[in-house]
Amino acid sequence: MSRAGGIASWQGVQEEVLRRINARIWKPGDPIPNEVDLAAEFGCARATVNRALRELAETGLLERRRKAGTRVALHPVRKAILDIPIIRLEIEGRGHAYGYRLLRTARRPASAAGGAALGMRPGQPTLRIEALHLADGRPFVHEDRWVNLAAVPQIATADLSAISANEWLVRHAPFTRGDFGFEAANADRRIAGLLDTHESAALLIATRTTWNGDQTVTTVRLSFAPGYRMHTTI
Amino acid sequence: MSRAGGIASWQGVQEEVLRRINARIWKPGDPIPNEVDLAAEFGCARATVNRALRELAETGLLERRRKAGTRVALHPVRKAILDIPIIRLEIEGRGHAYGYRLLRTARRPASAAGGAALGMRPGQPTLRIEALHLADGRPFVHEDRWVNLAAVPQIATADLSAISANEWLVRHAPFTRGDFGFEAANADRRIAGLLDTHESAALLIATRTTWNGDQTVTTVRLSFAPGYRMHTTI
DNA sequence: CAGTGGTCTAGACCACCAG
DNA sequence: TGGTGGTCTAGACCACTGC
Numbered sequence: 001m002s003r004a005g006g007i008a009s010w011q012g013v014q015e016e017v018l019r020r021i022n023a024r025i026w027k028p029g030d031p032i033p034n035e036v037d038l039a040a041e042f043g044c045a046r047a048t049v050n051r052a053l054r055e056l057a058e059t060g061l062l063e064r065r066r067k068a069g070t071r072v073a074l075h076p077v078r079k080a081i082l083d084i085p086i087i088r089l090e091i092e093g094r095g096h097a098y099g100y101r102l103l104r105t106a107r108r109p110a111s112a113a114g115g116a117a118l119g120m121r122p123g124q125p126t127l128r129i130e131a132l133h134l135a136d137g138r139p140f141v142h143e144d145r146w147v148n149l150a151a152v153p154q155i156a157t158a159d160l161s162a163i164s165a166n167e168w169l170v171r172h173a174p175f176t177r178g179d180f181g182f183e184a185a186n187a188d189r190r191i192a193g194l195l196d197t198h199e200s201a202a203l204l205i206a207t208r209t210t211w212n213g214d215q216t217v218t219t220v221r222l223s224f225a226p227g228y229r230m231h232t233t234i
Numbered sequence: 235m236s237r238a239g240g241i242a243s244w245q246g247v248q249e250e251v252l253r254r255i256n257a258r259i260w261k262p263g264d265p266i267p268n269e270v271d272l273a274a275e276f277g278c279a280r281a282t283v284n285r286a287l288r289e290l291a292e293t294g295l296l297e298r299r300r301k302a303g304t305r306v307a308l309h310p311v312r313k314a315i316l317d318i319p320i321i322r323l324e325i326e327g328r329g330h331a332y333g334y335r336l337l338r339t340a341r342r343p344a345s346a347a348g349g350a351a352l353g354m355r356p357g358q359p360t361l362r363i364e365a366l367h368l369a370d371g372r373p374f375v376h377e378d379r380w381v382n383l384a385a386v387p388q389i390a391t392a393d394l395s396a397i398s399a400n401e402w403l404v405r406h407a408p409f410t411r412g413d414f415g416f417e418a419a420n421a422d423r424r425i426a427g428l429l430d431t432h433e434s435a436a437l438l439i440a441t442r443t444t445w446n447g448d449q450t451v452t453t454v455r456l457s458f459a460p461g462y463r464m465h466t467t468i
Numbered sequence: 469c470a471g472t473g474g475t476c477t478a479g480a481c482c483a484c485c486a487g
Numbered sequence: 488t489g490g491t492g493g494t495c496t497a498g499a500c501c502a503c504t505g506c
Contacts, residue, residue: 008495022408022446034472045496050473060317066503067472076404077319080414082466083294084312170310174256178468180314184418184436184460202418202436212256226418232316234412242476268491279477284492300484301491 006043013042013052021061021072029074032062080232084180084208087143087166087222091135099134102161103194107149120216125149127156129165132194139195141228145220151212166220175210175217182206182230187223195225204228240277247276247286255295255306263308266296314466318414318442321377321400321456325369333368336395337428341383354450359383361390363399366428373429375462379454385446400454409444409451416440416464421457429459438462 007013020026032038035053039046053070056062060077064070091098106128110120120126127147133140145165147155152173160168186200195203203226209219241247254260266272269287273280287304290296294311298304325332340362344354354360361381367374379399381389386407394402420434429437437460443453 010494018410022410024408028405036472045498047475047497048495050475051494054474064473065505066474067470067505068503069472074405075320075323077317077323078412080316080318080412082314082316084314086309086311089309089311171262171308174258176252176256178312178314180466180468182416182438182464183462184438184458186420186434186436200420200434200436202420202434204416204418204438224418228417230416232414234414244475270491279479280492281478281494282476284494285475288493298492299486300493301486301489303491 008042008044008048010048010051010055013038013044013049014056016042017052017056018061026072028072028076031069031071034069078234080234082180082230082232086170087133087141087164091133091140094135096135096140097137099137100164101132101134102164103130103132105129105160107156110146120146120148129160131160131164133164133166139225141225142191142194142223143220144223145218147218148216151215151217165218169218173210173212173217175212178208178210180206180208185223191223195223197226201226204230206230242276242278242282244282244285244289247272247278247283248290250276251286251290252295260306262306262310265303265305268303312468314468316414316464316466320404321367321375321398325367325374328369330369330374331371333371334398335366335368336398337364337366339363339394341390344380354380354382363394365394365398365400367398367400373459375459376425376428376457377454378457379452381452382450385449385451399452403452407444407446407451409446412442412444414440414442419457425457429457431460435460438464440464 007016017032026032033041035046035049038049042049053062053064057064057070059079061073062070063073085093088098088100108126108128109123110126127149129143129145129147131143133143143164143166147165147169149156152169154172155165155168158168183205184202185205187195187197187203189199191203192199192201204224206222206224207220210217241250251266260266267275269280269283272283276283287296287298291298291304293313295307296304297307319327322332322334342360342362343357344360361383363377363379363381365377367377377398377400381399381403383390386403388406389399389402392402417439418436419439421429421431421437423433425437426433426435438458440456440458441454444451
């Protein structure tokens with residue numbers, strides 16, 4: 001089954017492997033030949049095969065274990081890659097004019113309950129920020145954010161009416177770890193008014209918390225106006 | 235600035251690069267040294283540096299262009315990786331007992347409007363499937379699915395009351411391309427009843443369409459019961 | 469223990485593209 | 488057109504783990 005010319009690029013190897021999985025030449029659960037044999041068959045170096053297979057394993061289509069070898073995944077857990085851009089860029093990328101309204105900022109120590117929720121110790125100084133992002137003048141998303149001032153003291157001097165906290169933090173506050181969640185919630189009266197919709201409208205809610213080392217940087221709740229759809233391709 | 239011992243693993247190189255970005259030694263927008271220089275500084279092979287930087291570029295933290303070199307991304311678009319497992323495995327992974335109720339199946343030609351929405355040609359035979367997935371006996375997610383019978387004829391003979399279409403398709407219907415979307419919607423009366431919630435409750439909706447080559451395989455709308463949270467880490 | 473994948477190396481050629 | 492990243496190669500050693 002070897003090819004005369006050989007397959008000398010990792011993309012080519014990947015395509016051929018995908019073709020065989022697709023054609024059920026290699027069925028889910030089946031072991032596939034080892035890297036050395038595949039390299040010989042394809043007429044390329046083992047490293048080339050390795051790169052092709054490693055990527056497929058990362059996407060969940062193959063399962064690899066030393067000594068046990070490589071198998072076609074029985075229950076492929078597909079990975080979808082979600083882009084998390086700056087809100088301004090997301091709006092501009094959709095071809096709309098970006099607008100921003102800072103609703104309020106407040107310094108306050110983290111409450112016991114709130115602090116725990118944020119992963120901050122009670123009493124740590126926090127900055128609470130509430131803002132609205134607009135697309136073509138219409139409400140796009142409501143941002144409700146807490147920033148750990150111990151982790152990002154410089155934000156106290158930033159002009160958050162000129163640049164959104166979202167953008168300021170992306171530019172100035174590095175993080176090493178983040179947690180993202182998506183859920184749905186009914187709009188309460190206040191949010192409904194801000195987003196120019198009706199009470200109890202279904203909203204897509206995104207929550208994120210980021211850490212730098214073991215220190216919480218910020219936690220935010222984004223409430224998207226009705227009609228928003230998060231989207232990706234695999 | 236070179237290290238006596240050297241950094242001989244790509245993870246080590248990546249950590250050091252991240253440290254410098256974090257410490258603002260290399261600021262957003264700044265160019266960083268080229269691969270040859272970094273390899274010399276770290277005392278490792280260029281390929282090692284390449285792998286470390288390539289991964290960082292894939293996650294959006296660096297921008298790389300031939301000749302122009304590598305820069306710290308000015309507006310890092312973070313990528314979150316979302317796992318899309320089989321529904322049964324997701325429920326079992328949460329420690330709940332999995333249950334499944336097939337509500338109905340129906341063969342019918344794709345309507346003009348529906349067919350277009352599915353990316354199918356009108357008149358192509360489709361299988362409509364409606365089912366409920368349960369966690370510990372409670373409704374977890376409602377599945378409303380169309381399957382292109384021209385692409386997956388074998389599903390007509392599957393016993394979809396014993397294995398969910400979700401799982402059958404993952405095992406038997408390969409796809410080359412998929413489209414995933416998330417949004418929020420108010421429950422209508424029927425869905426509310428099925429999910430054991432109240433009308434107009436906010437539901438997280440996931441829609442997916444998959445193709446094999448240029449042929450639509452299936453399109454599905456998943457309505458998650460209130461309280462569901464999709465979650466990932468970066 | 470031995471076979472497999474994981475990784476590093478030193479060198480090479482090439483594709484791209486900014487200057 | 489030259490510098491940069493993108494990739495391939497042949498070989499090597501190592502880490503893990505099934506047998």
